[in-house]
Amino acid sequence: MTSILNSPPLPAPELDVAQWLNTDEPLTLAKLRGKVVVLHAFQMLCPACVKFATPQAEELHQRFGSGDLAVIGLHTVFEHHDVMTPAALAAYVYENRLRFPIGVDRPDGHGGIPATMRAYAMEGTPTLVLIDRKGQMRLNHFGHLPDLALGVAIGALLAED
Amino acid sequence: MTSILNSPPLPAPELDVAQWLNTDEPLTLAKLRGKVVVLHAFQMLCPACVKFATPQAEELHQRFGSGDLAVIGLHTVFEHHDVMTPAALAAYVYENRLRFPIGVDRPDGHGGIPATMRAYAMEGTPTLVLIDRKGQMRLNHFGHLPDLALGVAIGALLAED
């Protein structure tokens, strides 16, 4: 089988989030230990995110989010900072009926790459990160992943202790 | 044949636009007399616009925009005024590689329905308006139109003197 999962596992840097949507309290990877985490990094004005990756994250959340899979969005604004504000993101999330928790990646204060995006060395958006139950990063993928390939990888991680 | 065109024709109110993108000089229906005009009213955060109607307008522009069909976008912001600004629209247009001319419908200054949208009594976004060579409104449709039905209507209007 051609697995898309990395080997060996790598450490998953903690999230550095300025504010949250769709959750009553801030989330951390530490608190999510024991669950498989799907981290969906996106920008609200990135066409491939809007068309493919964000709906896929929402579908994952709807189907599997009630159990031991946590789907987390991360708004990693690295361009058009002046218009992809938290208020704009909130309107986008409302209009598209997104339900999964979304964090605003902490800006660097100089219009550059935000903190978590930098810590993960993400190349752009969309990026999909898979984190196993032990908090280890098993995938860090720039670009869209087909549903079948992603599903098989998630199924494998869910089967681990 | 089931035509989607209105009968009788109705007057088409002139555009009232605050600023333009993708055109060197302001457009008016008066100047476009003699051409068939497709007016695509949308909002950059309206999901049905982003997914269906705006790509359809761009395809019309690419296929037929070099002749006597003019495809014009109209950003009719009637909600989320604070985040669907002209600067945000410009970023959206850039990221989605839209090429057709787009006007920003003139705000009413009170966070309500903008001027052209009000003049056309549009019910929401997306709305598609077809204007014939004589400047008469022949269709004012709220919601997405299938390509085949829209194409047949445009072909009929192009065949008129």
Next chain:
Amino acid sequence: MTSILNSPPLPAPELDVAQWLNTDEPLTLAKLRGKVVVLHAFQMLCPACVKFATPQAEELHQRFGSGDLAVIGLHTVFEHHDVMTPAALAAYVYENRLRFPIGVDRPDGHGGIPATMRAYAMEGTPTLVLIDRKGQMRLNHFGHLPDLALGVAIGALLAED
């Protein structure tokens, strides 16, 4: 405008059909004079027909077939003759709920190209032929046509006397 219609018009050879489905009596172009005719040549085992062109023909028939547009299917079997029989076609038409009239192009009796396909010099399937109200061929296109382009062409033909 970039029209896909041929200029000048060419003569449209009469249909040579061995048997019909979805119609009580045989159709001829002569009888259809005065209507615009969409001739959809296909094979039931041609993937691009099944996926794109045949559903497009059915949509045209459903939307516009009650007026002066006639959508006619032509089963132009030029390969796998032993399995794309009229009985197999009937099962295919039934399972896919096709409603437009379909003629079986007359076999040459030697496992080659059937009569109407040969008369129109079609290059393969799907092929779409547009015939105007005077019975003249205005398009003879091998491959799938996008809905917008086809719609505009049909709208233009319907607007002719």
Next chain:
Amino acid sequence: MTSILNSPPLPAPELDVAQWLNTDEPLTLAKLRGKVVVLHAFQMLCPACVKFATPQAEELHQRFGSGDLAVIGLHTVFEHHDVMTPAALAAYVYENRLRFPIGVDRPDGHGGIPATMRAYAMEGTPTLVLIDRKGQMRLNHFGHLPDLALGVAIGALLAED
């Protein structure tokens, strides 16, 4: 997590196949013990098979078929027996460039439900059966399954010993 897998596992009846395509030698579940088996039951004239389920089976085969996942098609003809013959199936497989092994479910000789379809009590086509490494049936699903849900289930089975 909402798993689509059955619990408890059920015995998986052996395949009863009259002839094979896309494989040099006959396949049996007994020989495939140790692999996860995706059994895709279909009919070549079933629209939901052609549009959704068969392309999904081919994608699974292309992505994962070189390892310890075996994707097997089963042509379970229970209607239109006279036209969905092995020769017709071979033409269908050739035209659609299907590469995964496909068995013709053994006819009952009376125009009814074929042997394997009956043994599995399948309700129609498409049906998807998942068999684990021990040869136990873990899913027997009538209708199309979304890629994400199917992928997660397969990933879970692949992770088992």
